[in-house]
Amino acid sequence: CMVIFTRIATKDLHKPISILFCNLAFSDLFTSFSGFWISTLFITNPDITIFGSEDMLAPYALYTMSILSTIYNLVSIGIERYLAVAESMRTRFRAARNHSVAVVLINWVLAFFLGCLPLMGWNCLHRRKNLSVLYSPFCVDYLIFITIPNVVVAAFIIPLFTYLRIIIILRKRKLRMKACGQATGTYKSAEIQVARTSIFIWLLALISYAPFFAGVIFDATNHRCHLDLYPGIYIFRNCTAMLITMNCLGNPIIYTLKAKPLGDKLKALKCLSTNRVRACTI
DSSP states (O other), rough: OHHHHHHTTOOOSSSHHHHHHHHHHHHHHHHHHHHHHHHHHHHHHHHHHHOOOOOGGHHHHHHHHHHHHHHHHHHHHHHHHHHHHHOOOHHHHHHHHHHHHHHHHHHHHHHHHHTTTTTTOOOOOOOTBBBBSSTSSBBBBHHHHHHHHIIIIIIHHHHHHHHHHHHHHHHHHHHHHHHHTOOOOHHHHHHHHHHHHHHHHHHHHHHHHHHHHHHHHHHHHHHSHHHHHTTTTHHHHHHHHHHHHHHHHHHHHHHHHHHHHHHHHHHHHHHHHHHHHHHHOO
C-alpha cells in the first residue's frame, strides 16, 4: 500500500517503470490478502485445508492468480530494465508507457485465466485419483502445469538470463568507452548496481518459490494419504506460504529503494552513449 500511495502521491505514474512497480505492489497486496484468507481458514477449520473442500477453491484460485501476476510482473520489470539499457531512451519513453499498460493488462488476464482454471472445472472435488495432498481440492496435474512454466521458467530462468544480459551489455559499452579514451566510471557503477540488484532479486525468488516447487514435486510423487503425512507435511506447506509472503514484503524494498538510483544511472548512460558516438565519429 505504501508503494502504491507513494507513486500516486508523487505523480510518478507517467514513467513506464512506475506503472510496473505499482502493478507489482498491487499483486503483492493481493497475494498477502489471499494468504491471510487461507491462514484464517486453516485456523478456524483446519480440516478443509487438509482434506479439501469446495470452500477452498476460491481462496486457492485467488492465491494462484495473485502469485502468477507477481511472477509475470517481475519478468516484465526485468525486460523493461533490459530495454532501458539496450534501446534509445527517448524512443523507449514515448512508446513504453503504452506498452507498460498493455503488459499489465496481459499479465492480469493471463494470471486470471490460469488461476481460475480450477473454478472452471479443473479440480479433484469429486475424484480422488489425482488429488493433491498439499493443496486439496487442486489436482496434481494442474499444479505441475502451473508450476513448471511459471515458477521454474518465469521466476528463475528468465530473470537470471535477463539481468546477465544487462550486465554483459554494460560491460561491452564500458570497453567501447575505454577504447574511445573516455571515462568509464558511470558504466562501472551501473554494472555493479545492476549486478547487486539482480542477485537480490534472483535469491529472493529462489528462497521464496523453491520450497513451493519442491512441495509440488513431492505431491506428484507421493502415494500416501493425508493422515499418514499429518502434521509434518502441512507444517512445511504453511512455511512455503510464509516464504511467498516474505517475497511480497521484499519486492517493495528491492524495487522501490533501488529504482531511483538505478534509473538515474541508466539516464546517465544514455548521455554517455551519445557522447561516445560523437567522439568516435570525430
